[in-house]
Amino acid sequence: MCGAYIGEQARRGQVCERCKAELPRTEQAVIDANSTEMALTEGKPPVKKTMHIERAAAFLFYEKDHPLQQVIHRMKYADQPLIGYELGRQAAIEMQDAEFFDEIDVIVPMPLHPRRLRERGYNQSLYIAQGISEVTGIPVDSTHVTRIKNTPKQALQSGEGRKTNVTDAFAVNHPEQMYHKHILVVDDLITTGETVKSCLRAMRFFRGARFSVFALCKAR
Numbered sequence: 001m002c003g004a005y006i007g008e009q010a011r012r013g014q015v016c017e018r019c020k021a022e023l024p025r026t027e028q029a030v031i032d033a034n035s036t037e038m039a040l041t042e043g044k045p046p047v048k049k050t051m052h053i054e055r056a057a058a059f060l061f062y063e064k065d066h067p068l069q070q071v072i073h074r075m076k077y078a079d080q081p082l083i084g085y086e087l088g089r090q091a092a093i094e095m096q097d098a099e100f101f102d103e104i105d106v107i108v109p110m111p112l113h114p115r116r117l118r119e120r121g122y123n124q125s126l127y128i129a130q131g132i133s134e135v136t137g138i139p140v141d142s143t144h145v146t147r148i149k150n151t152p153k154q155a156l157q158s159g160e161g162r163k164t165n166v167t168d169a170f171a172v173n174h175p176e177q178m179y180h181k182h183i184l185v186v187d188d189l190i191t192t193g194e195t196v197k198s199c200l201r202a203m204r205f206f207r208g209a210r211f212s213v214f215a216l217c218k219a220r
C-alpha cells in the first residue's frame with residue numbers, strides 16, 4: 001500500500017505491518033444493520049420475503065483517493081490476485097473472533113462470466129474465498145453458481161444502469177446439492193449491492209439454504 005520494501009521472505013500480495021494496522025476497517029462483523037447489510041436488504045428484497053440473510057459485513061471501506069484503492073485495483077485488474085488471498089486471510093483472522101464464520105457450511109465466491117474470466121485470467125473473489133477458507137477450514141465451492149450474462153464493468157456505470165443490468169445474470173447448477181446449507185457469498189467490492197442481490201435471487205433454488213454475505217470492501 002505504501003510501496004515500502006518488505007523483504008524477500010514476504011509472500012506475494014502481502015501488505016506491510018504498518019499498512020496492515022492502518023487498513024480502513026469497517027468493524028461491521030460486530031455491527032447489526034451495518035451499511036453492507038442495509039445495501040442488501042433495503043429496497044427490493046433479494047427474493048420474496050422468505051430469503052433471509054443471516055449476516056452481512058465488509059472487512060474494509062473503499063474510499064476514493066485512499067491508498068487501498070490502488071491495491072484493490074491491482075487485485076482486480078493488474079494480475080495480482082494474491083492480494084485478495086492475503087486480505088481474505090486477514091479478514092478471516094479478525095472476523096473469526098466476532099463468530100462471523102460460525103455454522104457456515106460452504107463459501108461461494110461471486111462468479112465471473114466465462115468471457116471475463118478468460119480476459120482477466122482469474123476470479124479475484126475466488127482468491128479472497130480461498131484466503132478465508134485457509135483460516136476457517138470452510139470449503140470453497142465455485143461449481144454451483146455461474147454467471148450467464150456479461151455486464152459492463154461496474155466502475156463505468158451509474159447506480160441505475162447497474163440495477164437493470166444484473167437481472168437474471170446468474171444461474172445455478174445441481175441446486176439439490178446445496179439444499180439446507182448455510183452459504184457464505186464472497187464478493188470483492190459492494191457498491192449498490194445489486195449484483196450480490198441478483199446472485200442471491202438465482203440461489204433461491206437452493207431449497208432451505210441460509211445465506212450470509214462477506215465483502216472484502218464496501219464503497220462508502
Ligand SMILES: [Zn+2]
Nearest residue numbers: 001002016019
Ligand atoms: Zn506499507
